Amino acid sequence: MAKRARKPSRRPQAGRVQEALPALSSLTELPEFEKLTASATQREAYEEVVARLVAEGFAQADELALGCVVRLDRGFPAVACEGATFRCEFSARLTKGEYSKVAVGDWLCVRVPQGHDMGLIEAILPRTNDLARWRGNARGERQTLAANIDSVLVVQALGERGVSADRLARSAMIVRDCGSEVAIVFTKADRVDDEALGAAVALVRDILGSGVKLVLTSSELERAGGEALQHLMAQAVELGVLWGTAGVQALVPKGSVAIMLGESGAGKSTLLNALLGREALETGAVRESDDTGRHTTVARRMVSLPGAGVIVDAPGLRSLPVIGHERGLALVFPDIAEAAQGCRFRDCTHTHEPGCVVQEEFRAGAFSKERLDAYLLLAREMRENANGIDPDVVI
Ligand SMILES: Nc1nc2c(ncn2[C@@H]2O[C@H](COP(=O)(O)OP(=O)(O)OP(=O)(O)O)[C@@H](O)[C@H]2O)c(=O)[nH]1
Numbered sequence: 421m422a423k424r425a426r427k428p429s430r431r432p433q434a435g436r437v438q439e440a441l442p443a444l445s446s447l448t449e450l451p452e453f454e455k456l457t458a459s460a461t462q463r464e465a466y467e468e469v470v471a472r473l474v475a476e477g478f479a480q481a482d483e484l485a486l487g488c489v490v491r492l493d494r495g496f497p498a499v500a501c502e503g504a505t506f507r508c509e510f511s512a513r514l515t516k517g518e519y520s521k522v523a524v525g526d527w528l529c530v531r532v533p534q535g536h537d538m539g540l541i542e543a544i545l546p547r548t549n550d551l552a553r554w555r556g557n558a559r560g561e562r563q564t565l566a567a568n569i570d571s572v573l574v575v576q577a578l579g580e581r582g583v584s585a586d587r588l589a590r591s592a593m594i595v596r597d598c599g600s601e602v603a604i605v606f607t608k609a610d611r612v613d614d615e616a617l618g619a620a621v622a623l624v625r626d627i628l629g630s631g632v633k634l635v636l637t638s639s640e641l642e643r644a645g646g647e648a649l650q651h652l653m654a655q656a657v658e659l660g661v662l663w664g665t666a667g668v669q670a671l672v673p674k675g676s677v678a679i680m681l682g683e684s685g686a687g688k689s690t691l692l693n694a695l696l697g698r699e700a701l702e703t704g705a706v707r708e709s710d711d712t713g714r715h716t717t718v719a720r721r722m723v724s725l726p727g728a729g730v731i732v733d734a735p736g737l738r739s740l741p742v743i744g745h746e747r748g749l750a751l752v753f754p755d756i757a758e759a760a761q762g763c764r765f766r767d768c769t770h771t772h773e774p775g776c777v778v779q780e781e782f783r784a785g786a787f788s789k790e791r792l793d794a795y796l797l798l799a800r801e802m803r804e805n806a807n808g809i810d811p812d813v814v815i
């Protein structure tokens with residue numbers, strides 16, 4: 421009888437794929453270990469892992485290091501440890517569920533055996549938060565976009581298409597659900613007139629509240645200068661919003677880590693290049709027919725800002741299906757969520773039912789139609805997605 425071939429392991433391995441990855445020496449803007457801060461809980465967890473591995477005789481203490489994932493290329497992490505940044509593989513100790521979920525921003529215990537130039541990930545330390553979205557439909561899964569993030573910059577391009585209230589509310593709901601702060605960054609402000617600009621700012625404040633942090637940018641005008649730039653800067657002052665690269669920097673102070681979330685072509689990498697003052701990241705043209713990009717950025721990577729914190733550049737997200745973010749919805753729309761508590765029916769859809777306090781308050785002028793519509797759309801979508809999901813899929 422023929423010997424059965426060994427089933428190939430699906431664990432990401434070094435080798436051919438590794439050769440195709442960009443050399444770490446070419447990635448100059450990755451933050452150094454000193455720029456990143458593990459929480460006290462993560463440090464304690466690290467010490468516990470070290471003590472355990474040493475007690476088991478599995479590793480020597482000087483082979484182990486605390487590290488942070490600063491870049492992820494097709495599942496392969498680059499990890500910053502004190503004194504060095506290197507690529508890592510996954511130790512046989514980790515289960516598939518664990519290693520397939522490593523995200524940029526994760527803190528790890530890494531082992532670098534004597535004479536090796538690659539590390540082995542021995543443990544993923546508990547996260548303070550993870551920014552996750554639902555990928556796929558009924559048989560989908562949660563995809564962690566980044567871990568241990570202080571704030572999320574929701575990037576939206578200004579232009580003919582106008583700003584989407586749904587996209588704003590949807591992004592904010594996902595961000596608030598993971599316990600992170602949300603700020604809005606408008607790019608390409610050079611493409612709209614004063615009226616459209618005013619309307620876009622007003623929409624953000626209506627949907628997300630007047631306290632939301634908002635930055636107006638135009639990488640194009642900041643580079644070109646001139647009267648148009650002066651005019652836009654004056655507009656930013658008039659509208660009471662932050663301006664330009666300095667405004668973005670103010671949102672990402674030293675010691676903090678932010679991620680940019682936005683559609684392909686929104687201008688995320690262009691903005692990061694402007695912040696760095698050089699063309700470190702690849703950017704791509706948008707399609708004229710629908711103003712969307714072609715997924716130029718493919719890796720998730722941290723970029724260290726001079727004089728400020730760290731921003732994660734990530735591929736643009738085409739769609740943001742939502743499921744299970746009810747807590748986030750209530751955080752973005754606290755007034756509507758509170759009114760909903762008073763409805764006669766517990767499963768009130770706030771559209772036609774008698775005794776609906778949400779509709780009652782809306783008629784009394786408590787919230788705008790745009791705001792209510794954004795809330796209702798998300799609430800309905802989450803309800804339908806939860807009902808349509810395969811029973812054996814864990815949300
Ligand atoms: N007019 C104008 N165009 C801009 C501005 N910023 C970026 N763009 C253009 O928008 C296009 C897309 O920019 P990218 O920075 O590659 O977009 P991205 O969000 O990183 O896209 P992905 O990596 O695909 O997710 C490029 O052609 C940029 O030149 C701006 O301030 N004004």
Ligand SMILES: [Mg+2]
Nearest residue numbers: 688689716717
């Ligand atoms: Mg990009």
